[in-house]
Amino acid sequence: MLLEVKNLSHNYDLESSVTDYSLQDINFMIERGQFVGLIGHTGSGKSTLVQTLNGLIKPTTGQIIIDDQDITKTKNLKEVRQKVGLVFQYPEHQLFEETVFADIAFGPKNLGLTEQEVEQRVKNALEVVNLDYETFKDRSPFKLSGGQQRRVAIAGVLAMEPEVLILDEPTAGLDPKTRQEIIAEIVNLQQKTSLTIILISHRMEEVARLADRILVLDEGKLVLDGTSAEVFQQQEFLQEIGLGVPQITEVLMKLKNKDNMIATDIFTIEEAKQEILKLMRG
Amino acid sequence: MLDEIMIGQYIERDSVVHKSDPRTKILVVMFFITTVFLINTFSGYFILAGFIYLATMMAKINLKRIIKSIKPLTFIILFTLVIHLFMTRGGDVLWQWRFLRIEEEGLRLGLFMALRLIFLITFTSLLTLTTSPLELTDGLERLLNPFKRIGVPAHELAMMMTIALRFIPTLLEEAQKIMNAQKARGADFESGNLIKKAKSLIPLLVPLFINAFRRADDLALAMESRCYRGGENRTRMNVLMLATRDYLIMATSLIYLGLVAILL
Amino acid sequence: MPLIEIADLCYRYNQDQDWILKGVDLKVDSGEFVVIVGHNGSGKSTLAKMLNGLLVPDEGEVLVNGKATSREENIWEIRRQIGMVFQNPDNQLVANIVEEDIAFGPENLGLESAVIKKRVEEALEVVGMDKFRRNAPHNLSGGQKQRIAIAGILAMHPKCLVLDEPTAMLDPVGRKDVMTTVQELNQELGMAVVHITHFMTEALLADRIIVMDQGKIVLEGTPQEIFSQVDEIKKYHLDVPQLTELAFRLSQAGLDVSPDIFNVDELVEKLCYLKSKI
Numbered sequence A: 001m002l003l004e005v006k007n008l009s010h011n012y013d014l015e016s017s018v019t020d021y022s023l024q025d026i027n028f029m030i031e032r033g034q035f036v037g038l039i040g041h042t043g044s045g046k047s048t049l050v051q052t053l054n055g056l057i058k059p060t061t062g063q064i065i066i067d068d069q070d071i072t073k074t075k076n077l078k079e080v081r082q083k084v085g086l087v088f089q090y091p092e093h094q095l096f097e098e099t100v101f102a103d104i105a106f107g108p109k110n111l112g113l114t115e116q117e118v119e120q121r122v123k124n125a126l127e128v129v130n131l132d133y134e135t136f137k138d139r140s141p142f143k144l145s146g147g148q149q150r151r152v153a154i155a156g157v158l159a160m161e162p163e164v165l166i167l168d169e170p171t172a173g174l175d176p177k178t179r180q181e182i183i184a185e186i187v188n189l190q191q192k193t194s195l196t197i198i199l200i201s202h203r204m205e206e207v208a209r210l211a212d213r214i215l216v217l218d219e220g221k222l223v224l225d226g227t228s229a230e231v232f233q234q235q236e237f238l239q240e241i242g243l244g245v246p247q248i249t250e251v252l253m254k255l256k257n258k259d260n261m262i263a264t265d266i267f268t269i270e271e272a273k274q275e276i277l278k279l280m281r282g
Numbered sequence B: 001m002l003d004e005i006m007i008g009q010y011i012e013r014d015s016v017v018h019k020s021d022p023r024t025k026i027l028v029v030m031f032f033i034t035t036v037f038l039i040n041t042f043s044g045y046f047i048l049a050g051f052i053y054l055a056t057m058m059a060k061i062n063l064k065r066i067i068k069s070i071k072p073l074t075f076i077i078l079f080t081l082v083i084h085l086f087m088t089r090g091g092d093v094l095w096q097w098r099f100l101r102i103e104e105e106g107l108r109l110g111l112f113m114a115l116r117l118i119f120l121i122t123f124t125s126l127l128t129l130t131t132s133p134l135e136l137t138d139g140l141e142r143l144l145n146p147f148k149r150i151g152v153p154a155h156e157l158a159m160m161m162t163i164a165l166r167f168i169p170t171l172l173e174e175a176q177k178i179m180n181a182q183k184a185r186g187a188d189f190e191s192g193n194l195i196k197k198a199k200s201l202i203p204l205l206v207p208l209f210i211n212a213f214r215r216a217d218d219l220a221l222a223m224e225s226r227c228y229r230g231g232e233n234r235t236r237m238n239v240l241m242l243a244t245r246d247y248l249i250m251a252t253s254l255i256y257l258g259l260v261a262i263l264l
Numbered sequence C: 001m002p003l004i005e006i007a008d009l010c011y012r013y014n015q016d017q018d019w020i021l022k023g024v025d026l027k028v029d030s031g032e033f034v035v036i037v038g039h040n041g042s043g044k045s046t047l048a049k050m051l052n053g054l055l056v057p058d059e060g061e062v063l064v065n066g067k068a069t070s071r072e073e074n075i076w077e078i079r080r081q082i083g084m085v086f087q088n089p090d091n092q093l094v095a096n097i098v099e100e101d102i103a104f105g106p107e108n109l110g111l112e113s114a115v116i117k118k119r120v121e122e123a124l125e126v127v128g129m130d131k132f133r134r135n136a137p138h139n140l141s142g143g144q145k146q147r148i149a150i151a152g153i154l155a156m157h158p159k160c161l162v163l164d165e166p167t168a169m170l171d172p173v174g175r176k177d178v179m180t181t182v183q184e185l186n187q188e189l190g191m192a193v194v195h196i197t198h199f200m201t202e203a204l205l206a207d208r209i210i211v212m213d214q215g216k217i218v219l220e221g222t223p224q225e226i227f228s229q230v231d232e233i234k235k236y237h238l239d240v241p242q243l244t245e246l247a248f249r250l251s252q253a254g255l256d257v258s259p260d261i262f263n264v265d266e267l268v269e270k271l272c273y274l275k276s277k278i
Helices: A046-053 A077-083 A100-110 A115-128 A146-158 A176-193 A204-210 A228-232 A235-240 A247-257 A269-280 B002-007 B022-038 B042-058 B063-087 B104-130 B133-150 B154-184 B194-200 B202-225 B244-263 C044-051 C072-081 C098-108 C113-126 C142-154 C172-188 C223-227 C230-235 C242-252 C264-277
Strands: A003-010 A023-030 A035-039 A061-066 A084-087 A164-168 A196-200 A213-218 A221-226 B093-097 B100-103 C004-011 C021-028 C033-037 C059-064 C082-085 C160-164 C192-197 C208-213 C216-221
Touching: A003 A046, A023 A046, A023 A221, A035 A046, A035 A204, A046 A084, A046 A164, A046 A196, A077 A084, A077 B154, A084 A146, A084 B154, A100 A115, A100 A146, A115 A146, A115 A176, A146 A164, A146 A176, A176 A196, A176 A204, A204 A228, A204 A247, A213 A228, A221 A228, A221 A235, A228 A235, A235 A247, A247 A269, A247 C242, A247 C264, A269 C242, A269 C264, B022 B042, B022 B104, B022 B133, B022 B244, B042 B063, B042 B104, B042 B244, B063 B100, B063 B104, B093 B104, B100 B104, B104 B133, B133 B154, B154 B202, B194 B202, B202 C082, C004 C044, C021 C044, C021 C216, C033 C044, C044 C059, C044 C082, C044 C160, C044 C192, C059 C072, C072 C082, C082 C142, C098 C113, C098 C142, C113 C142, C113 C172, C142 C160, C142 C172, C160 C172, C172 C192, C208 C223, C216 C223, C223 C230, C230 C242, C242 C264
Parallel strands: A035 A196, A035 A213, A084 A164, A164 A196, C033 C192, C033 C208, C082 C160, C160 C192
Antiparallel strands: A003 A023, A003 A061, A213 A221, B093 B100, C004 C021, C004 C059, C208 C216
């Protein structure tokens, strides 16, 4: 067991942020190497939840156990933040160094690594996000394109070499091409290193296709927890809480409701096509 | 905390003071503050206190709220008092212990200075408690308008204040977000000596400034698109107009001036 | 006369840089709903800034109601007629109270107080934000802020609304609300709309879709015409809605399904019908 959340609740005191709901009695476990999708409409508590997971927010009650250690009790938050890497929304807004190298090295340096280790980590991180080390290391992050800035920012967290990587809408605001590339890079990384990933996304078809498992939050409560197939069966419920299902799921479910023998746990267009053709050809 | 900065301390109430023209309030408060420094008798301060009480009643604001606004400055007030107590010489010696000595003049001046500070804060709070920042900005712009001819950029100053009011909460929120993001990369904003702490702010301040410039660029484009071209030919939705109550308030202030003049 | 007429427009930010726009020709009629799509760097945002004279052409012409944006004396009338909403909801509101912000445009036009009040009132109602008139923008959601930005433009009584990726930073709920508002403006008030977006599902609402690539218009047509060319769209690195792609693949595989099906029920019914015939 890598990560276990037990009876986690959090209340913001009334004076501070009003944009996010508190969390109420959340329980779940995540195995090493799982790819978890986290969905819920704005204000459902997703951001609060992921920030409690790396100790940025101290929950009011409950336990978060990572590697047999309860991080809500620990004093060494740096270690927690190394283990649980968090990529915020629009992470390129946090770039600050003069060179790409220095910016990515910020995390590893804070961990107190040697220069060689830092360099190695920067190299590795840039490789993951498909930016050439020699070409980019000395360039100013502020003079890169939007997509490249996003990649450098993600690399900055990857260089911490976390055991769990949390990505809060990593493709928000990007154009389709860059979005697909970055998603492919994340998938690639996960397949190579079997890193544990928690992905927050508003794109249901993306989550459905990528995640082994989906957690659904609504008003601070964990309301669904299961595989893509299990979660997206609940179309009506998801719509009630302001979420939807991927279009192909909708097509397949509607076909099934019309007394057709058809599988509904399919999340790629190619497979859906095959399934429909099979049905049509009897 | 955010809201405090956002709306200042403004408390919405249905009162004569709230409804009166911001220009009236600014002028009256400025005028009262001047007298705070002119008065040097306790009876004068007594009358001043009476007027404050009257104003809070009229504004339907709890006296406690005023006292609350003094609290953050308690230290400075006490500090002023203590310095005068022990440093200012003159008159009879009231108390002595080894080299510490309090003389009459020190006590008098100490109390005066402390009272002046308290009154100063009270008057500004009265203004900000009963006038929204936007009204204040409007009022200031109108008051400064006559000085345009001698080169006071009245409209520009007011526009700057408006934009600042609009963006301070956004920037604070952003600062919090950047701080969290850098903490997630192992940044440490708390420990270390002063130099180390100052250095640790770079990862926060650089992005904050860069984003602020980006926002400024965006905003300039948006304002231009909305036909903004400075104060020329610009009208306002809410026109400030002096009403009977404004004249009444000014008249009351004059009566006060008379009283103070007699007592001085 | 078309509302906006662009002829052979070329533009670059710097003399020593590549051309951003390379000969764009475009007409927008009154009341038309045009969607412009294209990946980053295709020149669509630059084109948007041309429409109200924030940028002026190096070569060619942009005419609004027959008046050139390059002439200084036309610029304020053009900006009044062509309202512009930008991507970042946080960076385009000026005042810290909603109704004061909406009044900003009319105030710049030098209108009388009573007229401004009436326009603010109407604009708030059109975007469905009248309950929030006294709120501070930073307490609103992204979608709400964008609707306030739209209201601020409406209060200037423009003929055309140009939206430069207004939904890019919004969540699905905010995106839907903004698009519903935009659609209402177009259909009920007859306002022309030029909407720039990455979201191909939003392009379905258009009368006409324009695809830009490398500073040029490469495809142009009704949603039906554009979406039936799935492979072509993909070539320009654009998204194809799942449903459209599924229909397209099915038709390629020999089913009698047309790829310009835009809603799930339509496809399901068609499939059921085809199956019953077997």
